[in-house]
């Protein structure tokens with residue numbers, strides 16, 4: 001089994017512990033961000049698999065605890081625990097994934113290319129999952145840049 005598939009199997013098993021509503025929105029978001037991260041990483045010449053894996057884990061702490069309080073930083077710690085248990089990544093890859101998760105809520109600043117890929121993937125899903133919903137002010141500029149980058 002490929003490692004993305006293996007990671008998704010783990011994520012699915014964790015999400016299956018949630019009640020139905022929470023589980024559905026978690027699945028929609030994590031898989032949606034994962035697909036967006038793959039597209040962005042491919043466009044920018046980054047590692048698509050690592051981008052997708054970071055996306056699959058990026059909000060796991062929030063879903064598991066039911067709280068978004070400091071969820072990016074706590075999420076990076078949880079991702080490190082999960083990745084060290086699953087043994088799917090080497091040390092450098094684990095650091096890249098955890099950095100992307102750690103920074104993913106800092107939408108107004110620019111970090112490393114993989115950090116930016118995850119932030120942008122998160123914004124694409126927030127903004128495009130339901131186009132009738134208003135775009136958050138802190139995500140508007142980033143979404144505008146993405147639309148330009150992807151010719152939308």
Ligand SMILES: [Fe+2]
Pocket residue numbers: 029033058059122
């Ligand atoms: Fe997210």
